[in-house]
Amino acid sequence: SYLATQALGTTTLSFEFSAGAAQSLAFTIADTTVAPTAALKVQMYNGTLSASGNTLNPKFKLVNTSTSAVTLSDVKLRYYYTIDGEKPQSFFCDWSQVGSANVTGAFVKLPTAKADADYYFEIGFTSAAGxxxxxxxxxxxxxxSKEDWTNYTQTGDYSFNAVDTNYVxxxxxxxxxxxxxxxxxxPN
Known part of the structure; x- marks a missing residue:
């Protein structure tokens, strides 16, 4: 019943034992009452491949591989990275066929930092995106970007694609x- 009250996504439980070291268990909570019928994939490359810079600049292509339309307001994409210095951040959508104003961005700090990610930004869509x-x-x-424009180090970030210059x-x-x-x- 406790798990049923948790938000969808990754949750970590910590266990403390009377003997031995404390242990953590991370797992994903998903709504299984309705199986998703959508079949989507992401193609991506980073617009800036330098190890360090004041912006993260991923380019995404969301591809519907199913035989039916998908309501975009139900869809979220995530990009995992390390913030490299806790600062307020800004999200900008430079362009999309659905209109930049119909693309949303939110920043989420991971409850437990990973070696290759302590944040993700989540891209969503308004109902006007169709x-x-x-x-x-x-x-x-x-x-x-960070609001003070200090640098991120992209090297080793979970979602960073350091090689490709076209969609893969x-x-x-x-x-x-x-x-x-x-x-x-x-990320694990």
Whole structure:
């Protein structure tokens, strides 16, 4: 019953024993009452490949590989990274076929930092973004910066693609529909 009260996504439980070291267990909570019918994938590359810079600049292509349209307001994409100095951050959508104003961004600090991620930004869509047709795709070009424009170090960040300069399938930028992970993977 405790787990039923937790938010969807990754949750970590800590166990303390009378003997031995404390242990943690991380797991993903998903709504299984309705199986997602959407089939989406993310293709991505980073617009800036330098090890360090004052912006994160991923370019996403969201591809609908199913035979039915997907309501975009039900879809979330995540990009995992290390903040490299706790500061307020800003999200900018530079361009998308659905309109930059219809793309949202939110910052989430991980409850337990990983070696390759302590934050993710989550891209979502307003209801005005409409739907993504079967077999269709949209581009989402975004930037993230700290409000004081200090640098991020991208090297080693979970979602960072240090090699490609064109869209490639990128499982390290997971996609969720109605809170359910349907493509990609979160950092361990």
């Amino acid at each position: 739907s993504l047709a079967a077999g269709g795709s949209i581009d989402i070009q975004v930037r993230v 399938d990128w499982s390290k930028a997971p996609v969720y529909v109605s809170g359910n992970l349907i493509w990609g993977s979160e």
